[in-house]
Amino acid sequence: EVRLLESGGGLVQPGGSLRLSCAASGFTFSTYAMAWVRQAPGKGLEWISSIGLSAGNTYYADSVKGRFTISRDNSKNTLYLQMNGLRAEDTAKYYCAKYLDGSGSKFDYWGQGTLVTVSS
Amino acid sequence: EIVLTQSPATLSLSPGERATLSCRASQSISSQLAWYQQKPGQAPRLLIYDASNRATGIPARFSGSGSGTDFTLTISSLEPEDFAVFYCQQRSNWPVTFGQGTRLEIK
Numbered sequence: 001e002v003r004l005l006e007s008g009g010g011l012v013q014p015g016g017s018l019r020l021s022c023a024a025s026g027f028t029f030s031t032y033a034m035a036w037v038r039q040a041p042g043k044g045l046e047w048i049s050s051i052g053l054s055a056g057n058t059y060y061a062d063s064v065k066g067r068f069t070i071s072r073d074n075s076k077n078t079l080y081l082q083m084n085g086l087r088a089e090d091t092a093k094y095y096c097a098k099y100l101d102g103s104g105s106k107f108d109y110w111g112q113g114t115l116v117t118v119s120s
Numbered sequence: 121e122i123v124l125t126q127s128p129a130t131l132s133l134s135p136g137e138r139a140t141l142s143c144r145a146s147q148s149i150s151s152q153l154a155w156y157q158q159k160p161g162q163a164p165r166l167l168i169y170d171a172s173n174r175a176t177g178i179p180a181r182f183s184g185s186g187s188g189t190d191f192t193l194t195i196s197s198l199e200p201e202d203f204a205v206f207y208c209q210q211r212s213n214w215p216v217t218f219g220q221g222t223r224l225e226i227k
Contacts (some may be wrong), residue, residue: 044207047216098179105211111163
């Protein structure tokens with residue numbers, strides 16, 4: 001059974017940093033691209049970052065480019081999101097998601113999310 | 121950036137009725153469209169990918185159609201558990217974008 005378990009969320013002041021983790025199990029983590037998608041309270045889904053099979057292929061939404069860094073450790077089956085320079089508008093539930101296949105176009109499994117609140 | 125516009129914003133129907141949800145892309149995305157269902161407090165669930173392929177375990181009452189810029193998600197006969205928010209998503213071009221969602225509510 002595929003499982004994705006996010007952690008690392010919490011309350012942080014504006015300008016602060018957090019690192020989110022997503023522990024994966026039930027599939028061969030190293031053979032799938034992964035992504036982070038967030039959802040502000042009461043709002044829709046916003047893709048923020050994706051990573052290919054190796055750390056060399058990363059993609060970011062303009063809203064987080066230069067502030068967030070996606071990475072993965074295939075030896076630990078874990079996906080990360082380093083978030084720096086956090087702003088109030090980054091407040092959201094952050095989901096990690098697994099791509100269905102090599103096309104890199106759809107997400108077949110999602111974690112339950114971790115909540116990030118940016119507030120003073 | 122490709123903008124996905126979903127309509128209607130809210131759809132009120134009764135169990136047993138047919139639901140038709142629309143997603144329009146600001147430029148052609150071929151068939152690279154997925155549909156997700158999200159229930160309150162839950163993560164999104166993949167329903168349809170590549171415009172018309174049902175994901176694993178998705179009931180046959182869910183179907184998708186369309187290509188280019190106009191796409192449709194159809195639920196042939198609504199079950200009580202189908203009421204939720206539905207999102208379309210594309211990755212024909214970066215960045216990945218989602219529609220704003222259609223809320224399907226019980227009438």
